[in-house]
Amino acid sequence: MLKEIFKSKRITDLLLISFMVFFVLVAFVLFSPSENSNYRPYRPELYIDDSGNPECPEEFGCCTGEFYKQKKCYAYQACINFKCQIRECTAECCVLDRFERKECPAGLVCDRYECKKPECPYSCCENESEYRDKSCKNNLECTNSNECHVRECKNQCCEGIEGYREVLCPAPQECNNGICEKPECTARCCMANDPDYKEKSCPPHENCVGRVCVIKFF
Structure with a gap:
C-alpha cells in the first residue's frame, strides 16, 4: 500500500498517516502508567465492600487510606510513600528510637525533647554556666567550691535558725x-540598772x- 502511495505521490495521504502515528505515540506516553506511580490495575478480587476501597497491596508496608484501604504502621512510625518509616523529629531534640535522631548543641542534653543544661553533679550549683541550678537543702550556703556549708551568723546571736551557725548570747x-x-523580769519589779533583767516598774x-x-511613805 505504501508503495502505491509513494508511486502515486499522494502527499496528502502520507501526511495524514504521519499525523495519526504521531498522535498515537503522544497518547501512549501521556496515559501509560510510569514505573514509580501508585497506579495499580483494577482487580475486582481486591474490593471487599461497596465503598470502592481496595485492600492495601501486600507489597506495601502501609496505606494512608487515600488510594487503598488504610493500613497503619506501628505507633512510633509514619506512613511515607507506602512505607513505614521513623517519624521526623519536630522538637528541639530527639534521642528515642521512635523518632529520627536529633542531637542538641554541644554542652546541652536532651530532656523530654528540649535542650537543657546538664544536671549539677555537685552538692550545689548557683549561677553556673555549664550546669542547672541546684540549691542546698536545709537553708545551707553554696560555696564557690560547689559544696554546702552552714552559713555564718551575721547578727549578735543565732539560735535555732536553720542553716546558720549557732551563736549564743552570754548568760x-x-x-x-x-x-x-536581757530576759523579762520574773520578780515583782526590776530596776533599770538591773544587770540580769529588763526594767519592770x-x-x-x-x-x-x-x-x-x-x-x-510620805
Missing part, C-alpha cells in the same frame, strides 16, 4: 531576732526595792 541574756537582750504608789515593790 543570762536571750537571743531575740538576732539581738542579745511597780504601781505608782510603790517603789522597787531589791526586786520587791514597797509602799511609799
